[in-house]
Amino acid sequence: MNSSQVQVKVLPPAEVRPEHFEVVDVELPEPGPGEVLVRNTWTSVDPGLRLRLRADAPEGYFAAFPVGQAMDGIFTVGVVEASQADAFPVGSTVWHSYGWRTHAIVAADEVAMNGIANLRVLDAERAPAQAYLGPLGAMGLTAYAGLHVIDALDARGTIWVSAAAGAVGSLVCQIARLTGLRVVASAGTDEKVAWLRDVVGVDAAFNWRERPLGESLGEVAPEGLDFYFDGVGGDHLEAALGAMNNGGRLALCGSISEYEGEPVGPRNLFLATSKNLTLRGYRGSAHLDLLEEMQDRLGGWLADGRLTYRESVYDGIRSAPVALADMMAGRTTGKTLVRI
Amino acid sequence: MNSSQVQVKVLPPAEVRPEHFEVVDVELPEPGPGEVLVRNTWTSVDPGLRLRLRADAPEGYFAAFPVGQAMDGIFTVGVVEASQADAFPVGSTVWHSYGWRTHAIVAADEVAMNGIANLRVLDAERAPAQAYLGPLGAMGLTAYAGLHVIDALDARGTIWVSAAAGAVGSLVCQIARLTGLRVVASAGTDEKVAWLRDVVGVDAAFNWRERPLGESLGEVAPEGLDFYFDGVGGDHLEAALGAMNNGGRLALCGSISEYEGEPVGPRNLFLATSKNLTLRGYRGSAHLDLLEEMQDRLGGWLADGRLTYRESVYDGIRSAPVALADMMAGRTTGKTLVRI
Numbered sequence: 001m002n003s004s005q006v007q008v009k010v011l012p013p014a015e016v017r018p019e020h021f022e023v024v025d026v027e028l029p030e031p032g033p034g035e036v037l038v039r040n041t042w043t044s045v046d047p048g049l050r051l052r053l054r055a056d057a058p059e060g061y062f063a064a065f066p067v068g069q070a071m072d073g074i075f076t077v078g079v080v081e082a083s084q085a086d087a088f089p090v091g092s093t094v095w096h097s098y099g100w101r102t103h104a105i106v107a108a109d110e111v112a113m114n115g116i117a118n119l120r121v122l123d124a125e126r127a128p129a130q131a132y133l134g135p136l137g138a139m140g141l142t143a144y145a146g147l148h149v150i151d152a153l154d155a156r157g158t159i160w161v162s163a164a165a166g167a168v169g170s171l172v173c174q175i176a177r178l179t180g181l182r183v184v185a186s187a188g189t190d191e192k193v194a195w196l197r198d199v200v201g202v203d204a205a206f207n208w209r210e211r212p213l214g215e216s217l218g219e220v221a222p223e224g225l226d227f228y229f230d231g232v233g234g235d236h237l238e239a240a241l242g243a244m245n246n247g248g249r250l251a252l253c254g255s256i257s258e259y260e261g262e263p264v265g266p267r268n269l270f271l272a273t274s275k276n277l278t279l280r281g282y283r284g285s286a287h288l289d290l291l292e293e294m295q296d297r298l299g300g301w302l303a304d305g306r307l308t309y310r311e312s313v314y315d316g317i318r319s320a321p322v323a324l325a326d327m328m329a330g331r332t333t334g335k336t337l338v339r340i
Numbered sequence: 341m342n343s344s345q346v347q348v349k350v351l352p353p354a355e356v357r358p359e360h361f362e363v364v365d366v367e368l369p370e371p372g373p374g375e376v377l378v379r380n381t382w383t384s385v386d387p388g389l390r391l392r393l394r395a396d397a398p399e400g401y402f403a404a405f406p407v408g409q410a411m412d413g414i415f416t417v418g419v420v421e422a423s424q425a426d427a428f429p430v431g432s433t434v435w436h437s438y439g440w441r442t443h444a445i446v447a448a449d450e451v452a453m454n455g456i457a458n459l460r461v462l463d464a465e466r467a468p469a470q471a472y473l474g475p476l477g478a479m480g481l482t483a484y485a486g487l488h489v490i491d492a493l494d495a496r497g498t499i500w501v502s503a504a505a506g507a508v509g510s511l512v513c514q515i516a517r518l519t520g521l522r523v524v525a526s527a528g529t530d531e532k533v534a535w536l537r538d539v540v541g542v543d544a545a546f547n548w549r550e551r552p553l554g555e556s557l558g559e560v561a562p563e564g565l566d567f568y569f570d571g572v573g574g575d576h577l578e579a580a581l582g583a584m585n586n587g588g589r590l591a592l593c594g595s596i597s598e599y600e601g602e603p604v605g606p607r608n609l610f611l612a613t614s615k616n617l618t619l620r621g622y623r624g625s626a627h628l629d630l631l632e633e634m635q636d637r638l639g640g641w642l643a644d645g646r647l648t649y650r651e652s653v654y655d656g657i658r659s660a661p662v663a664l665a666d667m668m669a670g671r672t673t674g675k676t677l678v679r680i
Contacts, residue, residue: 233609233610237609238605246626247626252609252612252613253613254610254613263607263608263609263610264605264607265578265604265605265606265607265608265609266605266609267603267604267605268603268605269573269577269592269603269605269606269621270573270594270603271621272592272619272620272621273592273593273594273621273622273623274621274623275621276621276622276623276626277620277621278618278619278620278621279612279618279619279620279621280612280617280618280619281609281611281612281613281614281615281616281617281618281619282613282616283613283614283616286586286587286616
């Protein structure tokens, strides 16, 4: 059984470039007892991967991808092609974590981090399979859990969502709006801003490159911010601290601005004290208990057309490194996917 | 009626020095209807004053003290010497906010920030009057509220208290220990460390000047930290982020290291995301609803000798600027007070 997989050739010293990876052909054995052979159809490209391309991956996060081996832990969907496990008959659509490769042998009883099953059959009726890599998968969970941890679900007030045209950000905007918040959103191109305003339907949107963040926030949220969803860090987090109302709550979902190069902490963190703010770091994977609730709510909104999302699709396993580099450089919109 | 008061001569450009203040003699009138004349006996010296000596006082905090006027808003106790208000007879021991002066005319019905009465009679039986400037006053409330906002009261686990020999820190250590936590404490001199270990009775204490904070924490809390009480900021906050266990909670009570000079944000704030941490900024004054509960619990521990505290006492109103400079430079221990 011939397959192809992406391997790390060298950990990127600064920005990710396609030449930091190579695509290697690998011979796979037949699945053994209790195993299935999955032909992967879609695989995920997400910002968290960048952290696993650092020799000094932050404590508590996954270890760096080993050089010269298959990259593990990347969410993927596929179709079972050969099975020695009764619960996963040939032809089932499944979800597992052996991505960035064309085929994978997966043990049916393998347990992923946090104790959930790694291999799971998907309900491909509810939504297209790749939606489980986006709004109904890790992205949806990250968005939903972020609002949950700051008690912003079904709340009232104003939220600023940064990196709002991203896969997680655009879901946060919509969940927030659909559950009652006033949403102001920022992104880095006029096209993204227009999409947020016209399609996603936020209350206000601005291009953060245009002028100082504090000025833009003062205009779109003169009443101040009650909530902030941070997917950027750095200057965005500083601006949020400046604009928060007393008692405000901030969800820290990962700081894409700090994945490459030296991180800079917010120099105005004292405002957390003076304004009684709560900064809540979290990872979606710590809130798997919310997965079904999220899939029910978001699945319903998807079905009745109230939830929109965008995909940047790259074709073929060889395009995965390019997709990651493009995403890190801000050249993709919405969920970045590779169709294999 | 002759009185003396401390005024700001010039806002300190860097470290506070006594020459930034001057003591001015002021003639006071007789108290009018509804007013009392208080002879102040003790006045407070606390780190928050430093923030009001900056032209760029952080948003949400009090404004800077005006140059050449009496400094307002500083907690003080005294004795009523003349009264035109029935609720405050001559001889009562009272608490109000017109400190850093020998005498004050106070309106009986004046409302302080947050809507509480500014002038209040103290129960001088329960504890010496100056205790209401320390463990039973703003210090006690700040300590108690800090543990409250991170759900650490009556909890189990390990807490690191920084600036632990300070007025607030040493109370935090004791409240945490008396309500069930394992307490590790840090301070900047061996004498303070010995006091914390031998008198305050923490489980472990170390001198942060001796070696890298991460090393010391690894030794005194090999099981990691569940809670952190931050009165320092800067490198201490970074070390705490590094040592926190998953799901840990941090109370940010003001960053004395950043009151003078350029603040530096924690460069490892990403750990808040990877370890699902909560950083909770707060001001004691936002939790006046806890004042009675705190005075009941701490008053009881004081009465039965389970709560200890230290005072650094300076004599005479003219010594107030020296007291503040000494406190900011780390030369005082426990609550810094001026006996007038």
